[in-house]
Amino acid sequence: MTDVLLTHSYHLPYDRKQAQKMEPYPPLGTLYAAGFLRVNGVSVALFDGMLEQPEEGLRRALRLHRPKIVAIYEDDFNFLTKMCLTRMRELAWQMISIAHQHNAQVIVHGSDATDHAREFLEHGAECVLQGEAEYSLLEAVNALLSGRSVANIPGVNCLGPGGSLESLQRSPRMISRRTSALPLPARDLIDMSTYRKTWKDAHGTFSLNLVASRGCPFRCNWCAKPIFGDRYQLRPAADVASEMRLLNEEYGAEHLWFADDIFGLNRQWLEELARAVEASGCVVPFKIQARADLLTRDSASALKRAGCAEAWMGVESGSQDILDAMDKGLLVEEVINARDHLRSEGIRGCYFLQLGYPGESWEDIQKTIALVRRTRPDDIGVSFAYPLPNTRFYARVREQLGAKQNWADSEDLCVMFKGTYTDRFYRAIRDALHAEVASWKTKTPTNVDTNVLRELWRSVESLEAVSQNEDATQLPKVKTVSRSTKYSVSSHFVSLQTTVASAGEINE
Numbered sequence: 001m002t003d004v005l006l007t008h009s010y011h012l013p014y015d016r017k018q019a020q021k022m023e024p025y026p027p028l029g030t031l032y033a034a035g036f037l038r039v040n041g042v043s044v045a046l047f048d049g050m051l052e053q054p055e056e057g058l059r060r061a062l063r064l065h066r067p068k069i070v071a072i073y074e075d076d077f078n079f080l081t082k083m084c085l086t087r088m089r090e091l092a093w094q095m096i097s098i099a100h101q102h103n104a105q106v107i108v109h110g111s112d113a114t115d116h117a118r119e120f121l122e123h124g125a126e127c128v129l130q131g132e133a134e135y136s137l138l139e140a141v142n143a144l145l146s147g148r149s150v151a152n153i154p155g156v157n158c159l160g161p162g163g164s165l166e167s168l169q170r171s172p173r174m175i176s177r178r179t180s181a182l183p184l185p186a187r188d189l190i191d192m193s194t195y196r197k198t199w200k201d202a203h204g205t206f207s208l209n210l211v212a213s214r215g216c217p218f219r220c221n222w223c224a225k226p227i228f229g230d231r232y233q234l235r236p237a238a239d240v241a242s243e244m245r246l247l248n249e250e251y252g253a254e255h256l257w258f259a260d261d262i263f264g265l266n267r268q269w270l271e272e273l274a275r276a277v278e279a280s281g282c283v284v285p286f287k288i289q290a291r292a293d294l295l296t297r298d299s300a301s302a303l304k305r306a307g308c309a310e311a312w313m314g315v316e317s318g319s320q321d322i323l324d325a326m327d328k329g330l331l332v333e334e335v336i337n338a339r340d341h342l343r344s345e346g347i348r349g350c351y352f353l354q355l356g357y358p359g360e361s362w363e364d365i366q367k368t369i370a371l372v373r374r375t376r377p378d379d380i381g382v383s384f385a386y387p388l389p390n391t392r393f394y395a396r397v398r399e400q401l402g403a404k405q406n407w408a409d410s411e412d413l414c415v416m417f418k419g420t421y422t423d424r425f426y427r428a429i430r431d432a433l434h435a436e437v438a439s440w441k442t443k444t445p446t447n448v449d450t451n452v453l454r455e456l457w458r459s460v461e462s463l464e465a466v467s468q469n470e471d472a473t474q475l476p477k478v479k480t481v482s483r484s485t486k487y488s489v490s491s492h493f494v495s496l497q498t499t500v501a502s503a504g505e506i507n508e
Helices: 014-022 028-038 054-065 086-102 110-116 117-122 135-146 190-202 239-249 269-280 299-304 320-325 332-344 362-375 392-400 423-439 447-464 495-500
Strands: 003-006 043-047 068-071 105-109 127-129 208-209 253-260 286-290 308-316 347-356 378-384
Touching: 003 028, 003 054, 003 239, 014 043, 028 043, 028 068, 028 135, 028 392, 054 086, 068 086, 068 135, 086 105, 086 110, 086 117, 105 110, 105 135, 110 117, 110 127, 117 127, 127 135, 190 208, 208 239, 239 269, 239 286, 269 299, 308 332, 332 362, 347 362, 347 423, 362 423, 378 423, 392 447
Parallel strands: 003 043, 003 068, 068 105, 105 127, 208 253, 253 286, 286 308, 308 347, 347 378
Antiparallel strands: none
C-alpha cells in the first residue's frame, strides 16, 4: 500500500491543438511534489495521464498501489494548466470521484483549483492547496495519514463545520527562496520510453523540460499568477547546468525546454550559466521564454554559449498603445532590437502575439502585422485576449462575461467579452499571419502558395469591414512607457492592399 498516488488532469489527446503539435513533456510540477514527499519519508507512486487514457489508467493505478491519498497535483510549469481549461477541470472532478470509489482521500492543487476552490471542494476534494504547495502538501498528507484535521495548515482550503466555506479565506503559502533546497523532480516515476518514442516519431529529436526559476515579477495586467504571484526565485546556475547534463546523459535528452515564465532576468546569472555549461563540456540545445527588453546583445551572447537555440518573446502587439494598455512595460523598439540580437547569434527568435485586447483598433492590428513583416520572426504563436480570474484585465471586463468564462482547450480561441471584432475576424488574421510567416521558409514559393496567401489577406480585408461589434469594450487611455523613445512603425507599414498586389515578392 502506498501513502500517496500523485497524478494530474492534463491529457494530451483531449487538447486538439497540442495533440497536433505532439510535443508532450512530463508533468514537472507533479514530479517536484513527488520528489519532495519522498525525501520527507512519504511513500509515493505516480500516474501520468499525459499520453495514457486518464480514467482507465487511474483506476488501474489505484488497484495496483492502493493509496491512502490521491493528490491531483497539476504541473504549475505547464502554461496549459495556467489557462484553466474546462476539459481539465471536468477530468479532475472525475478523478476525485474515481479516487473515492477506491477509498482514497483527495488533495487537489493547481491554478484552476486555486481560483475555484469552492467547486473542487464541493465535488469531493478533502482540501485544495493554494500557492506554492510543496510544504503545504507535505503537511496535509501527514495530517490526513494520522487522522488529523487539515483546517489550520497554511495554504490549505477545506470545508468547515457543517459545510461552511469559512476556511477559503486562508492565504497561500510561500516556499523558501532557496529553491535549491528542493530535490530534483522524481523523473524515475515516469515512463520516459513513451515520451522518447513519441518525440522521436513526431520530430526525430527527444526533448525534456526543466526550470531554472519560479515566477515572474512583471505585472502585465492580463497575466494570471495564482501559484507564484509576483515573486521570482532563481536556482544557482551551477545546479541548472548540472541538471541539463543529467537530462542529456541519463535520460538521453537531445533538446531541452526551459518552462520558466521568464528566463534570463538576471544578466549576471546568464553569464554564470554559460560558464557552467561550458565547464561541464555538455552543451544541449534549448528553448526559452523571455522578455524582449531583457535580450540585450550581451544576454544573447551568453544564451548562445549556454546552448540556447530558440527564444520565444511575449511581444503581444506591434502597437505601443496596446502594450501600454496591457501594462506590459515594453517598447516596440525593444522587440526590434531583441530580434536583431538573437539573429546575430544564430538564435531563432519567435513571437507570442495576442489579438483582441480591449480597445485594439484596425490601426493597432496593422501595426502588429507591420512589426511581424519588418522583423521576420522565425515562428509565431497567436492567441486571443483571455481574461483569467484575479487579474486587472478580468476585473475590467467581468460584467461582460457570460456562462462561458474559460476555454475548453487551447484551440478554443474566442473572445468572451465584447471585443472590437468578431472571433471570425481574429481567426482570419491568425491564419493569414501563420501562413505568411511559414511562407518565408520557402525560398521559391509556388503560384499556389502565393495565391493562397493572397486570398487569406483578402479575406481579412473583406471581413474587417463587416466584423466590428457594436458597443465594443474600451479601456481608458493610459500613460505610455516612454513617448519620447516610442518607436513608430507607421512609416514602415506596408498596407495589406499593397502586399496583396505584390504577394509574389513576399519572400524577397
